Amino acid sequence: MDELEKMLLLQVADLHRVPDGAYNIRKNGEGDGRRSTDRIRIEDRKDGHAGIDIFIAPNTKNESVHIPVVITKTDYRERVYNDFYVGENADVLIIAGCGIHNCGVETSEHTGVHTFHIGRGAKVRYVEKHYGSGDGNGENIMNPATVIYQEEDSRFEMESTQIKGIDSTDRETTATLKKGAELVVREKIYTHGRQFARTNFTVDLNGENSGADVVSRSVAADDSRQTFGSRINGNTACHGHTECDAIIMDRACVTAVPELTANSVDAELIHEAAIGKIAGEQIIKLMTLGLTEQEAEEQIIKGFLS
Amino acid sequence: MLELQNICFDVEENGAIKHILSDVCLTINDRFVALTGPNGSGKSTLAKIIAGILTPTGGKLIFNGEDITALSVTERAKRGISFAFQQPVRFKGITVKDLISLAAGKHITVGEACGFLSEVGLCARDYIDREVNASLSGGELKRIEIATVLARGTELSVFDEPEAGIDLWSFQNLISVFEKMYQKTQGSIVIISHQERILNIADKIVVLTAGKIEREGTREEILPSLLGTGVCRALTDKL
Numbered sequence: 001m002d003e004l005e006k007m008l009l010l011q012v013a014d015l016h017r018v019p020d021g022a023y024n025i026r027k028n029g030e031g032d033g034r035r036s037t038d039r040i041r042i043e044d045r046k047d048g049h050a051g052i053d054i055f056i057a058p059n060t061k062n063e064s065v066h067i068p069v070v071i072t073k074t075d076y077r078e079r080v081y082n083d084f085y086v087g088e089n090a091d092v093l094i095i096a097g098c099g100i101h102n103c104g105v106e107t108s109e110h111t112g113v114h115t116f117h118i119g120r121g122a123k124v125r126y127v128e129k130h131y132g133s134g135d136g137n138g139e140n141i142m143n144p145a146t147v148i149y150q151e152e153d154s155r156f157e158m159e160s161t162q163i164k165g166i167d168s169t170d171r172e173t174t175a176t177l178k179k180g181a182e183l184v185v186r187e188k189i190y191t192h193g194r195q196f197a198r199t200n201f202t203v204d205l206n207g208e209n210s211g212a213d214v215v216s217r218s219v220a221a222d223d224s225r226q227t228f229g230s231r232i233n234g235n236t237a238c239h240g241h242t243e244c245d246a247i248i249m250d251r252a253c254v255t256a257v258p259e260l261t262a263n264s265v266d267a268e269l270i271h272e273a274a275i276g277k278i279a280g281e282q283i284i285k286l287m288t289l290g291l292t293e294q295e296a297e298e299q300i301i302k303g304f305l306s
Numbered sequence: 307m308l309e310l311q312n313i314c315f316d317v318e319e320n321g322a323i324k325h326i327l328s329d330v331c332l333t334i335n336d337r338f339v340a341l342t343g344p345n346g347s348g349k350s351t352l353a354k355i356i357a358g359i360l361t362p363t364g365g366k367l368i369f370n371g372e373d374i375t376a377l378s379v380t381e382r383a384k385r386g387i388s389f390a391f392q393q394p395v396r397f398k399g400i401t402v403k404d405l406i407s408l409a410a411g412k413h414i415t416v417g418e419a420c421g422f423l424s425e426v427g428l429c430a431r432d433y434i435d436r437e438v439n440a441s442l443s444g445g446e447l448k449r450i451e452i453a454t455v456l457a458r459g460t461e462l463s464v465f466d467e468p469e470a471g472i473d474l475w476s477f478q479n480l481i482s483v484f485e486k487m488y489q490k491t492q493g494s495i496v497i498i499s500h501q502e503r504i505l506n507i508a509d510k511i512v513v514l515t516a517g518k519i520e521r522e523g524t525r526e527e528i529l530p531s532l533l534g535t536g537v538c539r540a541l542t543d544k545l
Contacts, residue, residue, distance in 0.1 A: 217399075245398070284359055285395040287379040288388065289409045289454065299408065303399035303437075 011131040012097030013068040023066040051081035058087030074104020088119040102134035109141040118154040132165025139167040146173040150181035171199040179207030187216040191224035200229040205238035220252035231259040234267025243272040308334040314364035340508035348517040357389035386461035394451035409454035422453040444471040461493035
């Protein structure tokens with residue numbers, strides 16, 4: 001790997017070197033290293049699509065899987081399908097992420113479809129980062145789709161972060177939960193320039209005592225646009241909470257569309273949405289500590305998205 | 307250190323000019339200066355003018371010989387003026403340690419942050435990683451606000467009603483915070499307060515009424531005349 005590719009890997013997967021445990025690195029559409037372990041098996045797909053299948057054995061504990069994607073070509077588009085089969089009572093960390101460096105004038109685009117089958121009682125922490133850079137005028141586009149099927153008493157925590165350099169993103173996440181399953185989503189998005197981000201969550205709480213907590217924090221600066229949609233369907237005794245908290249700056253535009261449907265009298269559903277500029281008193285407080293107005297804004301945004 | 311020369315602050319209200327501060331002249335050189343007076347007398351406005359949050363409509367501020375009237379909040383902070391808000395500001399995502407680090411102007415260790423928090427009576431371990439957000443009570447925020455000013459350790463510190471919202475942690479501790487602070491900075495501490503026990507430590511008391519300095523002098527000169535006038539309430543009245 002060259003320095004540029006290493007930088008992208010660092011950005012999306014915090015990787016300074018080959019990771020411990022299972023991993024699969026995809027670079028410009030080709031495999032650039034893979035390791036399976038005794039309990040985590042990574043295989044090419046057999047249905048003709050690009051991508052991999054990841055099988056995590058039941059009761060696997062304290063192991064991790066890294067599956068970063070790096071694109072450094074301009075005028076390159078790919079659609080990749082990765083399926084995860086997480087065995088019962090496993091407890092694992094999955095780190096995905098895509099970094100694009102596009103220094104040409106054409107578009108680079110990555111569409112990753114991740115499907116998770118979470119076994120009964122399993123716990124997964126899924127960390128996904130998207131990052132773009134480049135000195136050309138080519139657009140960086142990422143359209144991740146995440147499909148989650150949760151068996152009874154499973155827990156899925158998703159941390160999704162897009163901080164820089166993605167010109168256009170359309171993110172679709174759907175989850176279906178059985179009895180006692182828990183879903184926690186923490187999404188962070190920062191857009192600037194003329195970027196566009198659409199993010200949409202649909203959660204079906206089908207099992208008794210299942211629960212979802214979907215929280216998005218975002219900052220839209222310059223002329224960027226964001227649309228946040230979050231739909232939670234409570235189909236039985238369950239609890240759901242969705243929250244969109246956005247800071248808007250300059251000439252940006254943010255739309256938040258929470259949607260709750262209770263199909264049971266025992267469904268407890270809450271939504272919160274707040275969009276506003278940085279409070280003037282926050283900036284003044286930090287200025288009284290010696291920060292300039294611009295430094296104060298940067299600190300507030302950094303904290304908000306941390 | 308700080309000289310206020312003929313400070314005026316006017317606002318327009320329903321087409322008429324309202325004088326919030328009129329010709330306020332004051333020299334601040336003493337260790338503890340208490341600024342007191344009835345509600346609406348202009349105390350907070352004056353404090354904000356010192357910090358640079360409000361710009362006076364007339365007059366000048368001279369800090370260590372320099373005219374700072376046109377300087378921004380940031381520039382004044384860098385020259386050594388700190389301000390503790392009456393109603394502390396909340397921040398989503400910024401932790402107590404972040405805020406104290408920003409106040410100190412450098413990266414500080416957990417131990418250093420704990421030192422400042424302990425001084426204001428907070429068990430540091432419980433607070434260091436908490437966000438300065440709505441999950442903190444008014445009293446907790448107030449103490450953290452005071453800790454940020456302690457961390458700055460500047461020549462001039464202005465506290466706008468520091469005791470408001472502070473519970474039975476007690477005035478005595480608050481007073482010892484000010485005393486320790488003075489030992490460290492050897493500067494001036496201006497405290498806006500109605501409370502007798504705070505006025506009791508003041509070297510100088512300034513009484514502001516309807517935007518004008520009604521009286522100023524040493525504690526011995528001013529305090530006896532304030533007691534029983536309603537300007538200064540005993541602690542027990544508040545509790």
